[in-house]
Amino acid sequence: MKRITKIEENMLLEKRKLRVAAYCRVSTARDEQLVSLAAQKAHYENYIKSNDEWEFAGLYYDEGISGTKKEKRDGLLAMVAACERGTIDFVITKSISRFARNTTDCLELVRKLLDLNIYIYFEKENLNTGSMESELMLSILSSLAESESVSISENEKWGIKRRFQNGTFIISYPPYGYDNVDGEMVIVPEQAEIVKQIFADTLAGKSTHEIADELNERGVATKKGGHWTPGTINAIIGNEKYTGDVLFQKTYTDSSFNRHQNRGELDQYLMQDHHEAIISKEEFELANAVLKQRGREKGNGYDTGRYQNRYGFSGRICCGECGGKYKRRMHYKPSGQYVAWACANHLKDKESCSQKYITDDALKLAFVTMMNKLVFGHQMVLLPLLQSLRGLNDQSRLLKIEELETAIEKNKEQKQVLTNLMASGYLEPALFNKESNELAAEAETLRQEKDGLMRSVNGDMAKIEELQRLLRFTSKGTMMTEFDDETFLSFAEWITVLSRKEVVFELKCGLSLKERLVEP
Incomplete structure (x- = not known):
């Protein structure tokens, strides 16, 4: 008699892993963007691959934009397109504010992915759209995130302005020649000597190119460990902090989160004798007068880009x-x-x-x-x-x-x-x-x-x-x-x-x- 053995269908089909993608935002127009992206990719790869039932399906990202409109975010739209093609099953992102700060866009994107049976996990809020009873919680959280982008900015501006006014604002990243010690600007002796030399050389008639070249030849490193340029020298000579004074709010951020030079649009606050001076006010004014005169003679002000090799x-x-x-x-x-x-x-x-x-x-x-x-x-x-x-x-x-x-x-x-x-x-x-x-x-x-x-x-x-x-x-x-x-x-x-x-x-x-x- 012939023997027949039934093979269950599950025995023929290997269980497919859930394809999980990550979405993030990285800083823009900066050298560390690639590092930040690599760090987040390493984090998400490590996080996703630690789950035996998941498979890493890629990292989608946008540069450091405000996130208020989804149309400006090519990485997010590319991820949605991949979801529509069926190459992604699940999405992880750091927080609702990173995903979308506009409530309407957030809910629209969530609904769109839900229609494709794709869920999103927001790490910070510990929220999984696949286990939500309703959209109420997401709506509340995304509304908070949307208003937070404005309230944080306004509150920070208020706090900073108060500290400008009462003189308690801390310069967390002082210029070359100083360091931050317990919230106070303290002179770094070796760097201070270089600053003095820069001002002395300028008053002696040396160009910013010559000063930068000599510092590079001596192997002197900048604040960030890089090479000196004429622009770096210009920035030092024009920085009032070397006289012991501080001019607060030289730049400002507009409503679109763009940075601008403050040319009278907002109040500025000058605090005299804020810290120990490296250069006298007389030397500072004379050195800047020298640079302005050279600019007038060359007809290009501080623009040294015209004179290239x-x-x-x-x-x-x-x-x-x-x-x-x-x-x-x-x-x-x-x-x-x-x-x-x-x-x-x-x-x-x-x-x-x-x-x-x-x-x-x-x-x-x-x-x-x-x-x-x-x-x-x-x-x-x-x-x-x-x-x-x-x-x-x-x-x-x-x-x-x-x-x-x-x-x-x-x-x-x-x-x-x-x-x-x-x-x-x-x-x-x-x-x-x-x-x-x-x-x-x-x-x-x-x-x-x-x-x-x-x-x-x-x-x-x-x-x-x-x-x-x-x-x-x-x-x-x-x-x-x-x-x-x-x-x-x-x-x-x-x-x-x-x-x-x-x-x-x-x-x-x-x-x-x-x-x-x-x-x-």
Whole structure:
């Protein structure tokens, strides 16, 4: 007799995981946007993949816009489109205010996804639209979020204005030369000497370009650890805080959350002797008069963008012996003229630097030779470096950044509660100032820790991006036949001249490659 065994349909079908996507907003027009996005992606990937029944379906995001109109949010609309295509089953977002601050749009989007049998989970409110009995709770919460975007701004402005008026406003991020110690601006001696030197050099007739170059050559770092520019020097010379005074409300935010220079639209508050001065008021006024005069002579005020380097190598060659910059010169011989590059310090004083000139043609040939070596050996040189850099972007740093951002957001909420209590008359000014100062100090500590991690990760990510660009160029297999400024500026950061026979090309991806100089 034949034997028949029934196979249940569930035995044939493997249970499909729930495809979960995340939505977030990130800061805009800032270097840390990529890091913030990577941190949130790491957070959501970790959160979603920790559930065995879920599958990560991607991260959708919008840049740091107000969120008051859904039409302006391409990332949100792209996520909705993916839901309509059936590639997403469930959505996670940090809060209702991040999802939509407009009640009508919020309810409309929720209903639209509910019609597709797709639910949304709001982390902060612990609200799952799939388990709601009605829309009442969501309507109330989104209404609160909508009004909160206005009330927070107004209350913060009120609190800040009060602190402007009574002189208790804390400058949480003081300029170069100062630090924040328990809510007070305190001089950093080493940085203060640099500030004094900047003002002295300006009064001695040096240009902002020259001052910036000299500081970079000495290896002096800016407040954020970067390079000095003429704009940075201009900003220091024009900052009244170095005289011990503070002018509050030099900028303001309009109703559309856009930042503007305050040119009389709002009151300003000048507090004299707010902190210890680094520069006298006389020096400050004289230095600014010098800059204004130069601006009038050049016809462009403070706009230094008009004066850019004319050649690819300009400002990008330094001396390996003394650290000086190389200048472009024309050399004349009976056989004809040619372009050369010479160390500025050697030109001024041969005793201070013995490095002699190098020719433009030899330098260009060296760069072409180096690039062709990378084209030939990119798999042996560039690919291992890319893998190494990718290994540095560990999830622990990204998750720590996300953790710090959450703590910073909580700090802001606590500050808002404090401001509301003060505005309502439930808090004494003395207690408000004490608690506000403590929160400001905590916020500064969190911000500094976050900034340190951001710089670390952002530096790695920038190098990865540059290395990927270089790989795309070299993997085409096309050898360079002649030098062009565009390729050099695209991949090279710096050239260090070791001798008349050898230079080192510092590439944007972090590679330092030595090459011999040979006359063509």
